[in-house]
Amino acid sequence: MAFPFSESSWKQIPAVTNAPERLSKQNFTTIAVLIVSSFVVILNETIMNVALPVLMVEFNVTADAIQWLSTIFMLTMAVVIPMTGFLLQRLSIRNVFVLAMGLFTLGTLLAALAPGLGVLLLARVIQASGTAIMMPLLMTTILHLVPAERRGVLMGNVSIVISVAPAIGPTLSGLILQFLSWRFMFIVIIPIAVAALLIGTPRLSKDVDGASAPLSIPSLILAIPGFGGLVYGLSGLSAGITPLNLGILVGAVLCLVAFVFLQLNLQKEDKALLDLRPLNYKDFTLSLVLMMFSMISLFGVIILLPMFFTSVLGIETLTTGLIMLPGGLLMGILAPMVGKLYDKVGARPLIVPGAVVLLVSLLGYAMILNADTPIWLLVVMHLVMSLGLAFIFTPAFTTALNPLPHSLHSHGSALLSTLQQLAGAMGTALLVGVVAAATASKIADGVDPLTASVEGFQPGFLVGAACSVGIVVIGFLLGGKNKSVAAEAEPAKVPSH
DSSP states (O other): OOOOOHHHHHHOOOSSOOOOOOHHHHHHHHHHHHHHHHHHHHHHHTTGGGGHHHHHHHOOHHHHTTHHHHHHHHHHEEEEEEEEHHHHHHHOHHHHHHHHHHHHHHHHHHHHOOOHHHHHHHHHHHHHHHHHHHHHHHHHHHHHHHGGGHHHHHHHHHHHHHHHHHHHHHHHHHHHHHOOOOOHHOOOOOOHHHHHHHHHHGGGGOOOOOOOOOOOOHHHHHHHHHHHHHHHHHHHTTTTOOOOHHHHHHHHHHHHHHHHHHHHHHGGTTTOSSSOOOGGHHHHHHHHHHHHHHHHHHHHHHHHHHHHHHTTTTOHHHHHHHHHHHHHHHHHHHHHHHHHHHHOOOOOOOHHHHHHHHHHHHHHHHHHTTTTHHHHHHHHHHHHHHHHHHHHOOOOOOOOTTTTTTGGGGHHHHHHHHHHHHHHHHHHHHHHHHHHHHHHHHHHHHHHHHHHHHHHHHHHHHHHHHHHHHHHHHHHHSSSSSOOHHOSSOOOOOOOO
């Protein structure tokens, strides 16, 4: 079913058509299957981080070469996610699910059997393709099936996927590597992925509720170097600014500018690969910027903390994973509770206190961390940071997507996921780059290497704290008590393209 996209028609389209007051058993099963499947695929995103030194020895390659196992995954995600809006409008939930889990399962099997680095890199590309499709599928399905007044609770469960799975990944891989071969990181996931595929497929809808416009090849040609080049260039900046990286970034930005203008033209006839009209909705745009600030802080700190633990404190990787695990679990426990509160009070009363707690925790990292910091204090500080993030993610997700009409759900989810991925790459590059520059500057001034390392991390955490200030400001601009979606159906008054 095609939807009209004139501004006047938007005002008449509710975000969920004929939404039931309570979830039916079938809808509940659909969402449960997608949440479990999403947890499995997101878990895989961070499971490789701890294993890179082991694989470097296994395949007898350099650190730069082995790092591509993480880089190629992130690049693939950045390229595929923008295309999910197109897929979700033209295929049924069942077909998209089979595509996503099928790719992920195939990639995981190939990774478990990989004889060398080349095949393992290919496996990571296939895995990432499935992962990139799954999260927008989950969010779009929730928007279609769940009444607006209950979305906070369900988005809380999405936050569990986003927060707990990445936290468990390094811990799980650390435990496996302590006792088993690296191949078991993939072997243990295969039965779960296959079970989710077999159980979920017959229970998902095979109805197609979208447009049938052809795929825009020029959009693809611009999107691949645009999004992929931007993530690659940002990732490379963490190791220093080079002419090659700057050239890649400039080329990527030019491709993205052309991509945006092309989408603005194509969406007039509902033929865009990634429809940009969700940006016309004030709460969507504000929440999008807020989520980017949050992801810059989160991804940057997720990288900085293990670096500090291993390089300054000399803590082994398994212990590092165990230190960070309670924070991820806390976010998972709090997410549904925060979702229920959101349904009652809206975004502002949750996001603003959460951002203040995040700000305090990052300032604490900058001021307290040193070579003698006890492990129990590290755990407490990470729990405090996780507490703040728990009060940010669910309200931000829900506030971003609630105002969108049915016809823009898939593109809104794709935009949100794409910019999260870019923000994560920005956070990693920015904070690691700041730490590296500050450390080098201290050493050049004659400071001993250990002290220079400790002091070098301080400005990195301060940058994360600055992002938290941005979250506080945007939190005040968002609504207080939750509004009905019907009241939010009208886009913000912006110039039409």
